[in-house]
Amino acid sequence: MKNILVIGSVGQIGSELTMELRNRYGNDHVVAGYRKTKPSQELAESGPLEIVDATDVDRIVEVVKKYKIDAIYNLAALLSGVAEKRPQAAWNVGVNGVYNVLEIAREFNCAVFFPSSIGAFGSSTPLDNTPQDTIQRPGTMYGVTKVAGELLSDYYYKRFGVDTRGVRYPGIISNLTLPGGGTTDYAVEIYYDAIKNGKFTCPLPKGTFLDMMYMPDALDAAIDLMEADPDKLKHRNCFNVTAMSFDPEIIFNSVKKYLPDFTMDYDVDAVKQGIAESWPNKMDDSAAREEWGWNPKWDLDAMTRDMLKVIKEKHAKGLI
Numbered sequence: 146m147k148n149i150l151v152i153g154s155v156g157q158i159g160s161e162l163t164m165e166l167r168n169r170y171g172n173d174h175v176v177a178g179y180r181k182t183k184p185s186q187e188l189a190e191s192g193p194l195e196i197v198d199a200t201d202v203d204r205i206v207e208v209v210k211k212y213k214i215d216a217i218y219n220l221a222a223l224l225s226g227v228a229e230k231r232p233q234a235a236w237n238v239g240v241n242g243v244y245n246v247l248e249i250a251r252e253f254n255c256a257v258f259f260p261s262s263i264g265a266f267g268s269s270t271p272l273d274n275t276p277q278d279t280i281q282r283p284g285t286m287y288g289v290t291k292v293a294g295e296l297l298s299d300y301y302y303k304r305f306g307v308d309t310r311g312v313r314y315p316g317i318i319s320n321l322t323l324p325g326g327g328t329t330d331y332a333v334e335i336y337y338d339a340i341k342n343g344k345f346t347c348p349l350p351k352g353t354f355l356d357m358m359y360m361p362d363a364l365d366a367a368i369d370l371m372e373a374d375p376d377k378l379k380h381r382n383c384f385n386v387t388a389m390s391f392d393p394e395i396i397f398n399s400v401k402k403y404l405p406d407f408t409m410d411y412d413v414d415a416v417k418q419g420i421a422e423s424w425p426n427k428m429d430d431s432a433a434r435e436e437w438g439w440n441p442k443w444d445l446d447a448m449t450r451d452m453l454k455v456i457k458e459k460h461a462k463g464l465i
């Protein structure tokens with residue numbers, strides 16, 4: 146039986162991934178590691194909970210030993226916009242934290258999941274049908290940490306045999322925990338603002354296409370890759386994965402189909418615009434499909450219907 150540690154378990158992906166891992170492997174086998182933000186009652190009460198900071202080696206070792214951990218999902222990171230404001234902190238968590246986890250995994254024989262990102266690409270990358278193996282010269286600190294994490298993870302696999310695997314996530318859309326300070330966050334905020342205010346001000350200009358994915362597919366991507374037959378994996382860190390690609394006008398029209406009075410205007414954030422324009426419009430994820438059966442289930446229309454339903458319910462209960 147697997148014993149899993151999730152580092153960053155109260156973040157946007159971590160809060161849902163931890164619960165999904167508990168469903169699949171049993172509550173007692175999945176430790177929720179968190180640093181500062183108070184965990185939800187559900188996360189705190191459904192299984193083990195420990196303070197774990199990716200930059201604190203001794204603390205990670207204590208937890209790995211205590212629970213006999215054999216797989217670590219290291220989700221600790223500062224998203225792209227925040228990383229531009231705090232590049233030193235982003236490096237510390239996104240590179241030193243990744244190195245710490247890999248070293249501990251080497252010593253204690255753990256598998257490691259590493260979430261890379263569309264941010265690992267840059268403006269010299271082919272931005273349409275971005276290949277699995279291509280130029281990676283990101284212009285952001287977020288991207289620099291993701292490329293370093295990919296290379297370090299591959300190095301630990303090749304040099305030490307650590308079972309490292311990862312995906313390059315696109316923008317992730319979800320309705321439980323809000324993302325914090327990412328460039329793709331607008332595609333989450335639009336749904337909340339549509340329900341709460343009937344209007345949305347978009348920080349990216351029309352025509353800015355980005356890869357996106359609904360959270361249930363993002364959870365499957367991580368777990369399916371970690372469960373994949375290692376003999377079939379030609380790549381390790383990290384696989385392109387995508388589910389849809391749209392620009393602000395397309396997601397606006399998707400929402401408007403169900404809320405006809407919904408309106409949107411633009412107030413472009415130049416920093417976010419610069420970042421978004423250096424990221425792929427649409428990635429080629431055929432390597433993930435061929436090597437471990439990646440096959441997303443949610444398209445834009447199905448996601449919009451589900452997001453609006455869940456957020457409407459939360460709003461009616463006064464939770465948002």
Ligand code: SER
Pocket residue numbers: 224225226261262263264287314315316317326327328329330
């Ligand atoms: N969602 C991330 C961001 O915008 C990209 O991986 O920073």
